[in-house]
Amino acid sequence: MLTIAIFPNVDKPQAPEVLSRIMDFYRDKDVKLVMPIDESRFFGFEEYGVPNIEQIDADIALSIGGDGTLLGVCRRYGARSVPVCGINIGTLGFMADIELSELETKLQKILEGDYQIEHRLLLAGFVKSSGQERFLGHAINDVVVTKGGVARMLHLGLSINESHLIDYKADGVIVSSPTGSTAYSLSAGGPIMNPNIRALLITPICAHTFNMRPLVVGEDDVVHIQIAAIHQDIIVTFDGQESFRLLPGDEVTVMKSNVQAGIVKFEDKDYYQILRTKLWKDA
Incomplete structure (x- = not known):
């Protein structure tokens, strides 16, 4: 039996319709559907809700x-090797591989196992404060050190290994994976990198020097960002979703994680086709 974990965004108006189509399609098929218990209650699918869904041995996850x-x-999912397939009801959907117009076709391909899994580099972020280092989390796109509410530039130090x-002085710095090169880093002037390239990308945010430019380093290099002892609001964010407050004198370390993210892809779309249709469709 195929086990599929479903993660709907409760803030998307189209999510109930998509959920209903998924439930209808897999009804009477040899498929077990599960959802996080809070989302299952929100959408009225309590019978599919499970606690601690990350501990379920799912074959695939649908976002x-x-x-x-x-x-x-x-x-x-972090270290658990569950491939994730995105159903796009957002604005861009650069990584989400299924559009609403092809939903049932792609659900059938998932049922038949007719897809590939791209293994994407994950970033691991740490902070050293008062001599003690602790793990903060994973990111698939980027780890960003930036100022909070105070409109003063940061004083940063950059070390590799x-x-x-x-x-240098800047508004911040972005350490991104190749997958994240089309996210915040691109807006800050960084290059676009094919996600299969094995590298890390360091992109300054509004650096107050002509000498600091985006820098591509090896995937096994370790990036250290030192925060100068200046009293202001400083944060580090993971994929723009999780944030932690930093103190002057802290050091943020970003490196390749020892686990990878699995992204489900289908043969009818390649990276450059997606790049053209999603990023340059109006060009």
């Missing part, structure tokens, strides 16, 4: 929403 929903599901590169 119903936009790219942000898919990112959250990938982080939610054991080599100190530069001290």
Whole structure:
């Protein structure tokens, strides 16, 4: 029996319709559907709700929403190797591979196992504060150090492995995976990278120097960001969804995680086709 975990975005008006179509399609088929218990109650599908859904041995997870929903599901599973397939009811849906017009066709492909799993690099973020280092979380797109509510530039130090590169002033810095190169990093002037490239991308946010430009480093390199001892509001965010407050003198470390995210893809779409239709459709 195929077990499918469903993660609908409660803020999307089209989510109830999509859920109903999924339930109707898989009814009377050898498929077990499960949902997080809170979402199952919200949408009136209590019979599918399970507590601690991340502990269920699902064969595949469906995210119903936009790219942000898919990112959250990938982080939610963390080290568990459950591939995630996105159903796009968001604005861009660059990573979500199923459009509403093809929903039943792709649900059938999932039933038949007619899909590929792309293994995407995950970032692991740590912070060292007062000499103690602790793990903060995973990100599939990016880890961002930026200022909070105070409109003053940050004083940052950047080191790769054991080599100190530069001290500079900026609004922040983005460390992204190739998958995340089309997210915040792109808006900050970073390059687009094919997600199969094995590398990390460091992109400054409004650096107050001409010497600091986006930098591509090896996937096994370790990025250290030092926060100068200036008293202001500083945060580190993971995929723009989870945030932690930093203190002056803290050091943020970002590296490749020892686990990967699995993204479900279908043969009728390749990366460059998606790049053209999603990012450059009006060009």
